[in-house]
Amino acid sequence: MTEQPMPVASPATIEDVARLADVSIATVSRAIHTPEKVANSTRLKVDKAIAITGYTANAMARNLRLGRSNMILVIAPDISDPNFSNILVGLENEARTQGYGVLIGHTQNEPQRSTEYLKFLNSSQAMGLILFTGLLPSEYQSMTPRLPPAVAVFEPVFNGGLPYVGVDDVEGARKIADLLLSEGHRRIAFIGDSRTKLSHMRRRQGYDAALDAAGVPREGRIIVEGDGTLESGRHALERLFIADALPTAFLCVNDQTAIGVMMGLQARNHVVPRDFSVTGFDDIPHASFISPSLTTVRQPRSAIGKQAMALLFGLLSGNASPDSEILLRPDLAIRNSVGPPPRTLPGR
Template identity: 35%
Template sequence: MERSRRWLQCRSTPSSGLGESVKTKSKPARDAGGSATLLEVARAAGVSAATVSRILNGGARVSEAKRAAVEAAIAALNFKPNALAQSLKRGRSLTFGVLTQSVDSPFFAETLLGIEAALAGTGYEPLIASGHWNPQEEADRLRRLLARQVDGLIVLFGKLSNDELQRFALHVPVVATGHELRSPRALAFRLDNELGGYMATRHLLDLGHRDIAHITGDLAHADAVDRLAGYRRALAEAGVPYDERLVVQGNFKEPGGVMAANRLLDAGVPFTAIFAANDQTAYGAHLALYRRGIRVPDDISLIGFDDLPSSLYTTPPLTTVRQPMFDVGRLAAQALLRMVEGEPATLDELPELSLVVRETTRRLR
């Protein structure tokens, strides 16, 4: 009996090895990475776990004091939400597919920065692919993005038709730039490139130039066609005859600008100014003029189109038509965010083109 009582005492009074009983205190479970849990954040902030979850998902209407307490707790505990779990709960991947045409282009880089800025803090991330101005490649890249279960698509310019964009919109909402389209699941917009071409040429005309050359972009692109139309309209308004010998096709890239400017010079037709279809073309044209000993703007005035960041730092700084591509990217992403939330396909007011006068144009002597 004595042995039985001692055995029962040992069973009922666990020992720590120091002759004292040990009480086990339960702790909130941590995730596999050892970071704080949502429940710990809720306790530290003095709110419910459901409130923390709603704040993280952007759907909670709470006082600023509660929101501040949750944000402080997240920072103090180094809490990192499980993005995969959040996306599964929402039934979304929290990703947008973005089809650009060339990731190394400064023009598209500005647009991508605008998309990133609009998505910051929303939980959405961009997946970027390049189409290289090839409609078959563009369609293939979009299909691959859809296979990644993206929640929406942003298509930056390109050669896909409106009908093709509508077919992709059967799967997810689509926002496209460089097109004109509006339907419940597809929204496209473009800036007024004809007006931009007119503004550039009008600036040169106002400086007294009449023999104005134009290096176009690839005329398979609508933007290039529209800028040429703006050039022609400005000449017609000023009573200056259109001379096709002063119009040479480029390809929107620096080497194309070099070759086009050389063709203009070799043709022997006099001109005092060049309107280049974009800034990259203007960089190339400027190099060709420099190699011939022709000074800008003393001998030839030069104007571009886009206002890329580097245009401020050319020698001399480039006069150009500003195309606010950062804002274009931002507006496209904001419109897609609304569409994936079930709101109508609407667009904020489009930014306007503007003339940026620097030091590559001057009044004709």
């Protein structure tokens, strides 16, 4: 007796989802691509129908059969950055809802690697780009007509306009500066100023806005440049000690810088926050484990990733503006590194 082959189920279609959810095909499309425009009850029906039919899971297979890439390329300068992993979770989760996967291009801060990844994009092996680096490769402008849509995330692009999703750096820095001011600090140093990193520049704007509102004169404000690394925090601190230009509080451009400042202070036998207050920005995991735990600005990293991928799909479908900038609101993580200023400035 000859065995009969098992029937192969046909891939689910958008029509199957619409039929099961008892809605139109257009409504299914809106629920997938622009869920904010669909009533919650309708979106839940569509989500349930997608889960039952396996429509989302089949999207990758459909793309392959049609000869289209089903991948999004993410270019990052340093995948060990504590901010990267949580943003990546949001990116991947949103990509999966559209039937896409994520490829990670690690540049290791080498411009040549960025150029190589652009060539990869140019060969149609990815449908879109998420850029973490804050800098466009020099060849990007000449290749733009042949490249798919791109979105910058976490760090705005300095040398060219790209749609951007990130935290509101100005608001976050202003909030943390207001906290220091409320404790009585007036001599607040900004550590991590930059002429090339827009996120650093925006945080400096928030710092200045808070101090302006509090009537702190601009003359005499302590501003130290830095690249956002732990070592830059330590070096900034040493420069201030050598110059005998000490503040009572350090508003650091990110947590890594703040930890570097705290390490330098501890090496000089100073106690935080008794002698100096220190704040960061980002709320990386290590911020809550150091001693004292770091008061900082918390970024909604997973939500940033989700919004960035959603914006990219909006660009792919023609439903989003290439000039879009989406800024998510930050929160304060108040811990143990901030206190009132000392009555007398500590010695060296």
